[in-house]
Amino acid sequence: MTWANNLDVDAVLISHDHIDHIGGVAELAEDVPLYCTPLVAKALPPNRAWHPLPERGSLAVEGIIVTTGQAGHSLGGxxxxLAVGGGIFYSGDACFESRLFPFDTPPPARIALLDASYGSYDQPQAYCVQAISERLDQPLAFPVPETGRALEMALWLAEEADRRQLTLAIDPVIRDNLAALLALPATLRRPVLDHSIRLLLARQNACPPTLQLMCDRNDTPAQWPNHHLLHTGYLTPDRRAQLAAGEISWQRWNVHLRASHLVALADQLGVTQVVPLFTRFSDNELNAWQGLLGDRLCTAQRFSTHSRLVTFPV
Ligand SMILES: [Zn+2]
Structure with a gap:
């Protein structure tokens, strides 16, 4: 039994290639039409048929106009x-604060399903970056998702390494993804960065480096005897235990909407209902969301629009 058993859908739209958003495709029947951008399609199971979504634009899917825009979170994301029921907006994972990935202003919507991964957390990215920079006086290894914050952290670490005269190595997969970003139309990345990206791609990896940015391959502290692991995102239960034991460190690098940005997005969309996604509602969090969103807060798992039924995870 999987989530895809007895699924009655016309099509599946994928926002980006992170495992918690695309991993379930492996269980999806082959004959369900699947839509994603070409860069995201690289992460699909081999030979899975797919239809292209534009990085920024519109197309008709099963008679519904679907508009896409940059979510500010990852390469190809x-x-x-959906132009149905007064407009339904789904943010996927989204962020306003990326130094590399732009966030496009979406069209108005009546219902918004928004990335609430951070709950009511609202710390600005400048604070996060400052907190990480204060730890750069020791050999550090950063395991990161290779299509997401890896790319912007690579640029930032290169600046910091130059400023402090530290040595740096960046995983070849992350370099390839930066090259893929550079190959996209310039409007799909923040302006004035192309020169920095080219310099980074031309830079040799140090061996051994003081700072190491690598793709997250479930690295453990034992695999990095000469570096301290600094995590910047979601921690698995194993890693939470490592953190509690002082074996690793953690400091968030913002890649999701923080609370005030989620509210700003809801305001901008002009929605009447907001469903916070990817979060659990403890009593405290529920109170916080009610304070932030008022009557717009919606915690139902299912509701219908004029013409279609909408189901979503909460
Ligand atoms: Zn993601």
């Missing part, structure tokens, strides 16, 4: 807007 988009938000989705």
């Amino acid at each position: 988009v938000w989705l807007h």
